[in-house]
Amino acid sequence: MTSENASDVQNAERSAGAEARAASAERTRLVTRYDSVRLSHGSGGKLTLELIEELFVSVFANEPLRELTDAAIVANLGGRIAFATDSHTVKPAFFPGGDIGRLAVAGTINDLAVMGAKPAYMTAAFLLEEGYDMAELERVVRSMKATADEAGVAIVAGDTKVLERGHGDGVFINTTGIGFLPDDVRLGVGYVRPGDKVLVNGTLGDHGIAVMSRREGLDLAVELESDVAPLNGLIEQVMQVAPNVRFMRDVTRGGLAAVANEVVLRQAFGLRVFDVAVPIHDVVEQYSEMLGIDPLLAANEGKVMMIVPPDEAEAALGAMKAHPFGREAAIIGDIVRKPEGVALVETAYGTRRVLEMPIEEQLPRIC
Amino acid sequence: MAEGGGAPGAFRPDTYKDPELVAQLSGRIAEVAAEIGRPVKLMHICGTHEHEIGRYALRDLLPEGVTVLAGPGCPVCVCDNEYINLAIQLSLTPGVILCSFGDMLAVPGSIPLEGERRGDVRMSLLDARARGGDVRAVYSVFECKRIAEANPDKQVVFFSVGFETTVVAVAAMLKRGAPDNLTVIEANYYTPPATSLLPELDGFDIEGFMLPGHAVTITGLRVYEHLAERGIACASGGFEPVDVMASVVSLLEQIRDGEATIANPYNRLVKYDGNEKAKQELDEVFELAPIRWRGIAEIPASGYKLREAYAQHSAARRFAGTLDEVALRGAEHPKGCRCAEVTLGQIRPDECGVFGKLCTPDSPYGPCMVSHEGTCRAWYTYGMHKERLTVEAA
Numbered sequence: 001m002t003s004e005n006a007s008d009v010q011n012a013e014r015s016a017g018a019e020a021r022a023a024s025a026e027r028t029r030l031v032t033r034y035d036s037v038r039l040s041h042g043s044g045g046k047l048t049l050e051l052i053e054e055l056f057v058s059v060f061a062n063e064p065l066r067e068l069t070d071a072a073i074v075a076n077l078g079g080r081i082a083f084a085t086d087s088h089t090v091k092p093a094f095f096p097g098g099d100i101g102r103l104a105v106a107g108t109i110n111d112l113a114v115m116g117a118k119p120a121y122m123t124a125a126f127l128l129e130e131g132y133d134m135a136e137l138e139r140v141v142r143s144m145k146a147t148a149d150e151a152g153v154a155i156v157a158g159d160t161k162v163l164e165r166g167h168g169d170g171v172f173i174n175t176t177g178i179g180f181l182p183d184d185v186r187l188g189v190g191y192v193r194p195g196d197k198v199l200v201n202g203t204l205g206d207h208g209i210a211v212m213s214r215r216e217g218l219d220l221a222v223e224l225e226s227d228v229a230p231l232n233g234l235i236e237q238v239m240q241v242a243p244n245v246r247f248m249r250d251v252t253r254g255g256l257a258a259v260a261n262e263v264v265l266r267q268a269f270g271l272r273v274f275d276v277a278v279p280i281h282d283v284v285e286q287y288s289e290m291l292g293i294d295p296l297l298a299a300n301e302g303k304v305m306m307i308v309p310p311d312e313a314e315a316a317l318g319a320m321k322a323h324p325f326g327r328e329a330a331i332i333g334d335i336v337r338k339p340e341g342v343a344l345v346e347t348a349y350g351t352r353r354v355l356e357m358p359i360e361e362q363l364p365r366i367c
Numbered sequence: 368m369a370e371g372g373g374a375p376g377a378f379r380p381d382t383y384k385d386p387e388l389v390a391q392l393s394g395r396i397a398e399v400a401a402e403i404g405r406p407v408k409l410m411h412i413c414g415t416h417e418h419e420i421g422r423y424a425l426r427d428l429l430p431e432g433v434t435v436l437a438g439p440g441c442p443v444c445v446c447d448n449e450y451i452n453l454a455i456q457l458s459l460t461p462g463v464i465l466c467s468f469g470d471m472l473a474v475p476g477s478i479p480l481e482g483e484r485r486g487d488v489r490m491s492l493l494d495a496r497a498r499g500g501d502v503r504a505v506y507s508v509f510e511c512k513r514i515a516e517a518n519p520d521k522q523v524v525f526f527s528v529g530f531e532t533t534v535v536a537v538a539a540m541l542k543r544g545a546p547d548n549l550t551v552i553e554a555n556y557y558t559p560p561a562t563s564l565l566p567e568l569d570g571f572d573i574e575g576f577m578l579p580g581h582a583v584t585i586t587g588l589r590v591y592e593h594l595a596e597r598g599i600a601c602a603s604g605g606f607e608p609v610d611v612m613a614s615v616v617s618l619l620e621q622i623r624d625g626e627a628t629i630a631n632p633y634n635r636l637v638k639y640d641g642n643e644k645a646k647q648e649l650d651e652v653f654e655l656a657p658i659r660w661r662g663i664a665e666i667p668a669s670g671y672k673l674r675e676a677y678a679q680h681s682a683a684r685r686f687a688g689t690l691d692e693v694a695l696r697g698a699e700h701p702k703g704c705r706c707a708e709v710t711l712g713q714i715r716p717d718e719c720g721v722f723g724k725l726c727t728p729d730s731p732y733g734p735c736m737v738s739h740e741g742t743c744r745a746w747y748t749y750g751m752h753k754e755r756l757t758v759e760a761a
C-alpha cells in the first residue's frame with residue numbers, strides 16, 4: 001500500500017467514526033424543557049436534578065451514576081491505581097474531526113494510558129455559561145459517551161455549575177479518571193538508554209492546524225481532521241509485543257518539541273529527531289508553511305511518543321500500524337549519548353538544529 | 368532512517384527542498400568562494416530568511432569564508448517606540464479596542480513597567496491588557512474590520528506593523544471602504560531606503576544583498592538598483608533551502624566577476640517591476656514619508672503614511688490631543704539591549720551581554736527577542752549561538 005493510500009484509509013476510518021458518532025448523537029434528541037442553560041440548572045435544585053437525570057444519567061447510562069449518590073461506588077481495581085485530571089477548553093468547541101466532549105474524555109484517558117494504566121472510571125464536571133445552547137450541550141455529552149465507550153471507560157460521577165452570562169466561554173469540562181496499573185509496568189525517563197528508538201503513532205500537528213483553521217479570522221477551507229482519540233487500545237497492543245517500552249507521553253500542546261524537551265531535561269543523553277522520518281500530513285505541511293508554524297510544535301490530541309529499546313522497535317512499530325490510530329506510525333529518531341540534555345533535529349541536508357522548548361501557543365506569523 | 372517513514376509527508380522530493388539539489392548548490396558555493404579566494408560577507412534583510420536559515424541550519428552548508436548576516440528585516444524589531452507607546456495608551460483608553468498581530472503584543476515600548484524588579488523593563492501591549500486594556504490579536508486587517516463592524520459604538524484601532532506585504536493588505540481594505548470607527552496606527556516600513564543607509568555606516572563591508580522574496584514580489588527589484596550602482600551585488604531570495612542557496616551562488620558569482628547587478632534567481636514569483644496592481648493600490652492610499660527605525664535613525668521616504676483622502680482613518684490624527692505626549696517619547700531600547708547593532712548586522716545576537724540570560728524568548732528584554740522574525744529570537748530558538756551540534760550516537 002502506498003503511503004497516500006494509507007492516509008486515505010485512515011481518513012476514511014476517522015470520518016466513518018465521526019459519522020457514527022454524529023449518528024448516535026442524532027438518534028434520540030432528548031426533550032429537556034429548556035433550549036438553553038439557565039442559572040438554576042446549576043443551583044442544586046429542581047432544574048439541576050432534571051438536567052442530571054434527563055441528560056447526564058440517560059446518556060452516560062451506567063449503574064454507579066444512576067444511583068445518584070453523593071459519590072460513585074465502583075469495584076475494586078485490585079492493585080496500584082493511576083489517577084489523573086485535566087480541564088478542557090477549546091475554541092471552537094466543535095472542530096473538524098471532534099469536539100470538546102471527545103477531547104475531554106480522550107485527554108484524561110491518554111494521560112492514564114501513557115503511564116501504562118488501564119483506564120476504568122471517570123468523572124466529568126461541567127462549567128456552563130448561562131444561555132449555552134442545550135442541544136449543543138447534548139451533542140457534547142453524547143460525544144463524551146461515544147468516546148468513553150470506544151475506550152471501555154464508564155463516566156460514573158459528575159457535577160454541573162452555571163456561570164453568569166459573560167463569565168464563561170460556553171462550556172468548560174474537567175474530567176478525572178482512574179485506571180488500574182499492573183504491577184509489572186515500569187515506565188519512566190530513568191529507564192531510557194542511548195540507542196533507544198523514538199516512535200510516534202502517526203502524523204503530527206493535525207489537531208493544531210485543524211482547530212486553527214476554524215478560528216475566527218482565518219476560516220481556511222482546510223481538508224483536515226483533528227486526530228483527537230483515546231489511545232489506551234493502541235498502547236495496550238504495543239505493550240503486548242514490546243514489553244520493555246521505556247517511556248511514553250501523549251503529544252499534546254507544544255507538540256513533539258515539548259515532549260522531546262521534557263524527556264531530555266537534566267538527563268545524560270540527547271534526543272535526535274530525523275526531519276525526513278517525521279510523518280506530516282500534506283495539508284499540515286502546506287498550511288504550517290503558509291502560517292509560519294512549525295508542525296513539530298503544533299498541537300495533537302491523539303498522538304503518543306514512545307521510547308523503545310532498539311530490539312523491540314520494529315515490533316512496536318508493527319503493533320502501532322496494525323491499530324486504526326497508528327496506521328501512519330513511524331520511527332522518527334533515537335536517543336544519543338551526546339549532546340546531553342538537548343533535543344535536536346537532523347535536517348534532510350545533514351545539518352542540525354536545536355529543537356527548542358516551545359514557550360507559547362503557535363501564532364501565525366506576520367510578514 | 369528512511370525505513371521509519373512510509374508516511375505521507377515523510378520527506379517528499381519537493382524540488383525546492385530537494386537535498387540533492389541543495390548539496391549541489393552547496394558544492395557550487397564552495398567552488399566560487401575558492402575562486403574568490405578571500406572572505407566574503409553577504410546580508411539578507413528579511414526575518415523569514417533568518418528563520419529558514421536557522422530552521423534548516425543552512426549556515427552549516429557554507430564554507431568558512433562565506434558569512435550570511437541578518438540585516439534590518441524584522442518589522443516588529445524596527446517599529447519605533449512612539450508607535451508602541453501610542454498603541455499602549457490607546458488600548459488603555461475607555462471605548463477603544465486595540466488590534467494587532469500576535470508578535471507585536473509582547474514588544475516593550477518605553478513606558479516603564481511599574482513594580483518590575485528584573486531591571487529596566489518596559490510595558491508591552493500584553494501588560495496593557497493585564498491592566499484592563501482591550502487588546503486583541505488578529506491574523507489580518509480584514510479581521511479587524513469585522514471587529515469594527517461588530518462594535519459600532521467602539522473605536523477600533525489597528526496597529527499596523529509591517530513591510531510592503533502588510534501595507535498592501537491595509538491599502539486594499541481601506542480602498543474597499545472601511546467603517547468610520549476603524550483607524551490605523553501607521554507603523555509601516557519601506558525597506559529600500561534603509562538599505563541605502565547601510566553603506567554609509569562605519570566599517571560597512573557587505574558585498575552582496577539577498578533581497579527579500581515576499582516584499583519584492585510587490586515592489587519589484589528595480590527599487591534596489593542604487594545598491595548595484597554602488598557595486599554591491601544583489602539577488603532575489605526565496606524561502607526554501609534551494610532558493611536561499613541559489614541566491615548565495617548568484618551573489619558570489621557576481622562578486623567573483625566584479626559585476627554587481629540585480630539577479631533574479633527567485634523568478635518563479637518575482638518580476639523585475641513587481642506587482643503593478645498592488646503598487647498602484649498602495650500608491651492610491653499611502654505616500655512615502657520619513658519614519659523612525661527604532662534605535663537606528665529617521666530615514667527619509669521609508670515609511671508609509673495615509674494620504675489626505677484617507678486621513679480620517681489615521682489613529683494618530685483622530686486621537687491627537689487626547690494622549691500624553693511625553694509618554695509617547697522615551698529612550699529607544701532598554702538599557703543594555705543591543706538590538707540596533709544586531710539589526711544592522713554589526714554584532715551577532717550572542718555578543719549582546721544579556722542574550723540568553725536576562726533576555727530569552729519566554730522573557731524577552733529587547734524587541735529582537737520577541738518577534739519570530741527577530742534575529743535574537745531565531746538564534747536562540749534554533750541554537751545558532753551554540754557550537755555546531757556534534758552527535759555521538761549509542
Ligand code: SF4
Binds near residue numbers: 703707709719726743
Ligand atoms: S539579546 Fe535581547 S537585549 Fe540583547 S540585543 Fe537581542 S533582543 Fe536586545
